Amino acid sequence: MRALVVDHAAPGQLALATVPDPDPGPDDVLVRVAAVSLNYGELPRSSGVAAGTVPGWDAAGVVERAAASGTGPKAGTRVVTWGWTGGWAELRAVPVGELAVLPDSVGFDEAATLPVAGITALRALRKAGVRPGLRVGITGASGGVGRFAVQLARLSGAEVYALVGNPARGEGLTALGAAHVVTGADELDAPLDVLLDNVAGPQLTELLDHMARDGVVVSIGSASGAPTALRPSHLLANRLTLVGYQDAGDSAADLAHLVDLLEQGRLRASVDRVDDWKAAGDAATALLERRVRGKAVLTVG
Ligand SMILES: NC(=O)c1ccc[n+]([C@@H]2O[C@H](COP(=O)([O-])OP(=O)(O)OC[C@H]3O[C@@H](n4cnc5c(N)ncnc54)[C@H](OP(=O)(O)O)[C@@H]3O)[C@@H](O)[C@H]2O)c1
Known part of the structure; x- marks a missing residue:
């Protein structure tokens, strides 16, 4: 699959590359990612982050394969997901406890802003x-x-x-x-x-x-x-x-709550810019330079 990887020579230290598909555990769903958002804290800013790493905390998309354990959403379900790594990729394996189901009225771009x-x-x-x-x-x-x-x-x-x-x-x-x-x-x-x-x-x-x-x-x-x-x-x-405060996962209930608020129109995602993921470096640089008001989103694929 394709993914954004840390590349210290690339603009914003991010580049598209081909990497192995993820290997879901028994309680993981495999998600085909449609949109991700960037967070200040996960952007590669120094050579201390290993080259080739696939970053990505926030990702929204469609379940491609349900969890082998039979728990969680079925294939074809629209979801938003949280994790410490691996979100900025075409496919993400994510535990069923770290996602929320999306109603049709909530777009992937908006949903991707929610997790972190x-x-x-x-x-x-x-x-x-x-x-x-x-x-x-x-x-x-x-x-x-x-x-x-x-x-x-x-x-x-x-x-x-x-x-x-x-x-x-x-x-x-x-x-x-x-x-x-x-x-x-x-x-x-x-x-x-x-x-x-x-x-x-x-x-x-x-x-x-x-x-x-x-x-x-x-x-x-x-x-x-x-x-x-x-x-x-x-x-x-x-x-x-x-x-x-430190983000610590176990996110399903809170994600579902935030999705409900978005659906009800009581919360706005404040998406300031949406770029194709080929332009990830530009978006990351803009965020670090305080040129984003709210969230920067990348569309994937
Ligand atoms: N503890 C956790 O679990 C957790 C979770 C998420 C985020 N965080 C941290 O919380 C902070 C905010 O995260 P975020 O995702 O909201 O980031 P963000 O979207 O980049 O917003 C950070 C804001 O900080 C202000 N700022 C002041 N001095 C800055 C500087 N020198 N460089 C960049 N921004 C500066 C900017 O506002 P003005 O331009 O208006 O001054 C900017 O809008 C970050 O430090 C992040 O690492 C921690």
Whole structure:
């Protein structure tokens, strides 16, 4: 089969190549992939990632062969899938517990955005105990996780403060549910009860001074790549809780929930660009250079 592989000499360090078909385990379905989405955290950025590896966390397509164990969806079923590797390929073997069935009204492009970005936003908000009336700040709100987090926080009844790099990066966030779109802590008009942080660095240091008493900070990522100075007084003075979130699979129920929200029109996939997978390098470079607002999707085959 064909797949995108890590190639350090190629644009965006990604190239199409022929690789062996996957070998499904007894509880795996084999999926013919139609669309995938790119996540910041999985893009090859250094020579530390082995050449020839097939990356890919998010993939949507059609079940080509049901699981040998008889569990899970039948051949011909449209699905969205999550996994740590191997999604950016014509065929993906995936455990039946890491997928959700797609209704006809949900397209593969939209569905492919859900697994990592959508689940991360959903679970991070859950971890923070977000509920109606809380003021929730979201850094990197212009990005993939951020745009889902803004919408899901609003659906939970929160007052959302979307933090973005500049006003243009914040375009569309008000329509998704942000009550405030700001470019820095100094623009906040009230302390935050919850902060979902995708960016880290000096911005996070500053935001820790703008938390309400008993506030909760969920660290999701460090897109800035910059170190974060953390003073104990930050945590002590306002009795803050600082927790980390790491994606961990067991995704079927949460994926199905996100698919339902898409189908009902209560959640938008924020697909900013769709490219043929031959242009994966361009799309990956655009994402790393902060030129994507929301999600970048590749069509496969
Ligand atoms: N813990 C987990 O399980 C998990 C899961 C998914 C993602 N993550 C992490 O969470 C972060 C967000 O992921 P994502 O998929 O939403 O990424 P994304 O779509 O690329 O969005 C990241 C956002 O961070 C902001 N940013 C600030 N400084 C940046 C810099 N120097 N380089 C790039 N972006 C910068 C950008 O917003 P502005 O341009 O508006 O500043 C950008 O929109 C990443 O660090 C990712 O690795 C972690």
